[in-house]
Amino acid sequence: MEQKRAVVSVVGKDQIGIIAKVTTCLSENKMNVLDISQTILQDFFTMMMIVDVSEAEDLAKLHDDLDKVSQELGLKIDIQLEDIFQTMHRI
Amino acid sequence: MNLAFTEIQETIRMVQMESLDIRTVTMGISLRDCIDSDFDSMNNKVYEKITSYAGQLRPVAEQVEKEYGIPIINKRISITPVAELLGHASKDQAVQLAKTLDKAARDLGVDFIGGYSALVHKGITKGDQTLLEALPEALSVTERVCASVSVATTRTGINMDAVKQMGEIIKEASELTKDANGIACAKLVVFCNPVEDNPFMAGAFHGTGEGEAVINVGVSGPGVVLNALKRHSDADLGEISEVIKRTVFKITRAGEMIGRVVAERLSLPFGIMDLSLAPTNAMNDSVAEILEEIGLERVGTHGTIAALALMNDAVKKGGAMASSYVGGLSGAFIPVSEDNGMIKGIEDGALSLSKLEAMTCVCSVGLDMIALTGDASASSLSGLIADEMAIGMINKKTTAVRVIPVPGKSEGEMVEFGGLLGRAPVMGVNPFSSEKLINRGGRIPAPLQALIN
Structure with a gap:
């Protein structure tokens, strides 16, 4: 089956357990992490993950779950289908 | 091909910090x-x-907005x-x-x-x-x-x-x-010269050459262009044009994709993509500020039209490269009440109604969201419209007039319209009458430019 991929981005104050909590949420929604990278930009923790969402049944539910994590940790978490990045940066 | 970290970051920055949005799905x-x-x-x-x-x-637009993380306003x-x-x-x-x-x-x-x-x-x-x-x-x-x-x-x-x-x-x-x-x-x-597929208001209508139903998309992003220019403060004007073009290219590609997804899910044909830099009162989401970033102390001063011409042209070129179906008005809008930079230009005495008129020769539309004194007569308003129409007719471009004579208000007062419409300082019209011209009636014949067959 063809992969449907999305980009998860997390921006906020660095703290213990960010990756653990976000990936737990992803695995509960049957999402496989394909790539992950993180950096600290001007004191801000920035993490990007490419995840496989072809198994995920309900993107809206994932959104709500991530929102909860985002509120709990005081971080900004977004998930966007990868096509938008491909369209903007690849011809 | 895999995406680079910096590319992902760029898109996220455009949306979250620089107010990139799909202004409308129409x-x-x-x-x-x-x-x-x-x-x-x-x-x-x-x-x-x-x-x-x-x-x-x-519902479909909201779903797409969520999945791709780009707001559809x-x-x-x-x-x-x-x-x-x-x-x-x-x-x-x-x-x-x-x-x-x-x-x-x-x-x-x-x-x-x-x-x-x-x-x-x-x-x-x-x-x-x-x-x-x-x-x-x-x-x-x-x-x-x-x-x-x-x-x-x-x-x-x-x-x-x-x-x-x-x-x-x-x-x-x-x-x-x-x-x-x-x-x-x-x-x-x-x-x-109205266009039949314009997705922006208040001038949108479904023209007679159009099909049964269609999805047109309007994308905006003055903030994105402004921030791109801020990163090139020493560039010469050729490079400025290039920066705007490249930025607009990316915005247009994003907009067209979103438009096509919405159209497909609604089982409708995708019509056109209109990339127009349309300001809002949000911080840094201003067309005037782009002009000032190019090098004007305040919008309205000498050089404003040159800067606007350069920007409008670069926006069109970037858009034309990114999408085969660029339509609508595509360019830069210069509404007053919706642009904090324009409002400031007027308050500081740098920007006048005559300069705004002149600017419409090189921007994508015309006199937009300008508050006028309540005592402006109907014939003065008609005269103002006639001037703007003449500019469009001779230059073979769309021009428009959307002015608001505010009852009881005089020059210099500030009026609030609320929401996306913003607020505007009231401007005075020329005190001399245009009545005789207007009362003559009839038609001004089509110009020589029309005889192209």
């Missing part, structure tokens, strides 16, 4: 099959058709110019139809419905006249209905009889909504 719907000699029957058919065609517009509908449906209808019936459109928009949860329009650039039919007469009342009793009237084109010249009426209509619409600072006028545009 569904164009033809209402010609609703025409009926019995008005009530037509009225029902119009409501039924709009609500059934656009029933899924808002407005969901709108454009329809066949209403004057074409009116036929034998009376003025009261025309107002009733406006209410029906407003109700349909409200029930669907769409932000605006455009197309309460008439094309009278050469002559006025019975239906057109009914619509013109109904305009002031229709706009003051509805909330989401937008109107436009085409009074000139390069191919036909300027219909000065219509120009005369428009001055009076604007005046009356303003009086009818004097408690709300003449807000009805914010929903009325007078056009020269």
Whole structure:
């Protein structure tokens, strides 16, 4: 089956357990992490993950779950289908 | 090919920090099959058709917005110019139809419905006249209905009889909504060379050359362009043009993709992509600030038109490379009330009404969202419209006038329109009369530019 991929981005104050909590949420929604990278930009923790969402049944539910994590940790978490990045940066 | 970390970051930065958004997904719907000699029957058919065609517009747009993480600010509908449906209808019936459109928009949860329009650039039919007469009342009793009237084109010249009426209509619409600072006028545009697939309000309508239904997309992003320029503070003007072009290319690609996804999910054809730098009152989301970043101390000073011409052209070129179906108005809008930089330019005395007029020669539309003194006469308004129409006619471009004479307000006062419409300092019109010119009536013949066959 063809992969449907999305980009998860997390921006906020660095703290213990960010990756653990976000990936737990992803695995509960049957999402496989394909790539992950993180950096600290001007004191801000920035993490990007490419995840496989072809198994995920309900993107809206994932959104709500991530929102909860985002509120709990005081971080900004977004998930966007990868096509938008491909369209903007690849011809 | 895998995406680079920096590319992902760039997109996220554009959306989250620089106000990149899809300003509107506009569904164009033809209402010609609703025409009926019995008005009530037509009225029902119009409501039924709009609500059934656009029933899924808002939920689908919201779903796409969530999945791709790019905000879609407005969901709108454009329809066949209403004057074409009116036929034998009376003025009261025309107002009733406006209410029906407003109700349909409200029930669907769409932000605006455009197309309460008439094309009278050469002559006025019975239906057109009914619509013109109904305009002031229709706009003051509805909330989401937008109107436009085409009074000139390069191919036909300027219909000065219509120009005369428009001055009076604007005046009356303003009086009818004097408690709300003449807000009805914010929903009325007078056009020269209107485009049939424009997704932006208040001038959107579903033209006669269009199909049954279509999805058009309007993308905006002055903030993105402004921030891109801030990273190139020492570039020469050729490089500035290149930076704008490249930035706009990316924005346009994103917009077209979102538009195509929405169209596909609604099983409708994708029409056009309109990349217009349309400012909002949000911090840094200003066209004037881009001009100032290029190198003006304040917008309106000498050099403003050169900077605007460069920017408008670069926006068009970037858009044209990114999408084969660029349409609408594509360029830069220079509304006053929606742009904090323009407001500041006027307050500081740098920007005048005459300069704004001159700027419309090189921007994508025209005099937009300008508050005028309440005592501006109908003939002065008509004169202002005539000037703007002449600029469009001779330069073969779209120009428009959307001005709001604010009852009881004098020059220098600030008026609030609320929401996306913003606030504007009241400007004075020329105190000398244009009455004789306007009262002559008739048509200004099509210019030599029209004779191209």
